[in-house]
Amino acid sequence: MKPIDFRSDTVTRPTAGMRRAMLDAEVGDDVYGEDPTVNRLEEQVAGRLGLEAAMFVPSGTQSNQIAMGLHCRPGDEVITEAGSHILQYEGGAVSALWGIQPQPLPSEDGLLSPEQVTAAVRPEGIHSPRSRLLSLENTHNRAGGTVWPLERFQAVVEAGRRAGLAIHLDGARLFNAEVATGTPASAWAKLTDTTSVCFSKGLGAPVGSALVGSAALIKEARRLRKRLGGGMRQAGILAAAALYALEHQVERLAEDHAHTRRLASGLAELPGVKVNLARVETNILLVEFARPSGEMVSRLAAQGLLVNATGPHTVRLVCHLDVSSADIDEALSRFRRTLKS
Numbered sequence: 001m002k003p004i005d006f007r008s009d010t011v012t013r014p015t016a017g018m019r020r021a022m023l024d025a026e027v028g029d030d031v032y033g034e035d036p037t038v039n040r041l042e043e044q045v046a047g048r049l050g051l052e053a054a055m056f057v058p059s060g061t062q063s064n065q066i067a068m069g070l071h072c073r074p075g076d077e078v079i080t081e082a083g084s085h086i087l088q089y090e091g092g093a094v095s096a097l098w099g100i101q102p103q104p105l106p107s108e109d110g111l112l113s114p115e116q117v118t119a120a121v122r123p124e125g126i127h128s129p130r131s132r133l134l135s136l137e138n139t140h141n142r143a144g145g146t147v148w149p150l151e152r153f154q155a156v157v158e159a160g161r162r163a164g165l166a167i168h169l170d171g172a173r174l175f176n177a178e179v180a181t182g183t184p185a186s187a188w189a190k191l192t193d194t195t196s197v198c199f200s201k202g203l204g205a206p207v208g209s210a211l212v213g214s215a216a217l218i219k220e221a222r223r224l225r226k227r228l229g230g231g232m233r234q235a236g237i238l239a240a241a242a243l244y245a246l247e248h249q250v251e252r253l254a255e256d257h258a259h260t261r262r263l264a265s266g267l268a269e270l271p272g273v274k275v276n277l278a279r280v281e282t283n284i285l286l287v288e289f290a291r292p293s294g295e296m297v298s299r300l301a302a303q304g305l306l307v308n309a310t311g312p313h314t315v316r317l318v319c320h321l322d323v324s325s326a327d328i329d330e331a332l333s334r335f336r337r338t339l340k341s
């Protein structure tokens with residue numbers, strides 16, 4: 001039985017076209033700024049996000065963390081949603097690397113309100129940490145791939161700006177938001193000081209993210225990347241995969257979204273399953289089972305369905321390049337079998 005892997009949109013393998021692009025990539029030493037393919041990628045990403053400059057990095061974690069280090073000094077505070085990737089899934093880096101104090105704000109759907117941000121900002125004075133940075137996430141991973149409506153994003157950014165905060169956007173799946181709404185990624189990114197995007201998620205590249213911002217910030221970011229050991233040499237081989245992904249594998253994210261909706265409505269009809277269909281916006285689906293999630297993960301694995309538990313009864317399914325329309329039909333029949341036994 002062929003396993004169907006819904007654990008993450010990072011499990012994709014490079015397509016034949018992408019592998020050819022990597023094979024043919026022109027390369028140089030990127031630490032010297034001499035890799036023409038990396039330079040082309042950085043120009044393209046900056047242009048596409050409507051900001052001045054971009055820097056290619058090995059991972060989304062490194063990209064986010066360089067942004068943290070750019071905007072904050074030890075003892076400063078980052079205001080962010082409690083389930084955000086920077087707090088939940090980056091190994092404690094905000095405190096371990098930079099001595100930043102996080103202020104996590106609660107939400108149902110990963111999105112904040114302007115009032116919440118305004119109320120969170122600390123008063124001036126020797127007792128408080130300095131509120132320095134507002135970090136937002138679009139789409140929001142832990143909340144189930146939710147998209148920030150542009151107007152709400154704008155209002156929250158303005159609340160942050162009024163309080164003198166810098167703005168970072170963790171846009172690991174910003175292109176999912178673009179494809180789901182028809183709003184260009186740049187509409188969100190242009191409102192920020194720094195935005196991070198991933199090529200190794202639904203876009204299907206094996207490695208790589210980019211941090212985008214003003215020329216001055218990205219110049220300083222190159223020092224922090226080197227400090228973290230992220231300076232890569234003939235990285236054009238990897239940048240070629242990212243360029244290929246941007247050119248050929250963005251529009252197809254719509255298929256992942258359609259697959260996710262189909263999976264969601266199929267699962268919603270099964271016994272012992274709860275799905276909030278209104279919350280299915282992109283390629284991530286959170287499913288609540290009557291049984292404990294740990295037990296469901298093993299039962300599903302026995303049927304060749306790979307998923308991750310994200311709560312006591314919650315399991316996350318992610319659709320991606322390597323899950324076909326036929327896989328969705330097959331997965332639904334395996335779910336039916338699992339829930340009957």
Ligand SMILES: *Cc1c(COP(=O)(O)O)cnc(C)c1O
Nearest residue numbers: 059060061062085137141170172
């Ligand atoms: C995956 C992800 C990242 C970066 O992860 P890496 O595995 O370090 O590339 C950052 N933010 C969000 C929201 C993510 O889902």
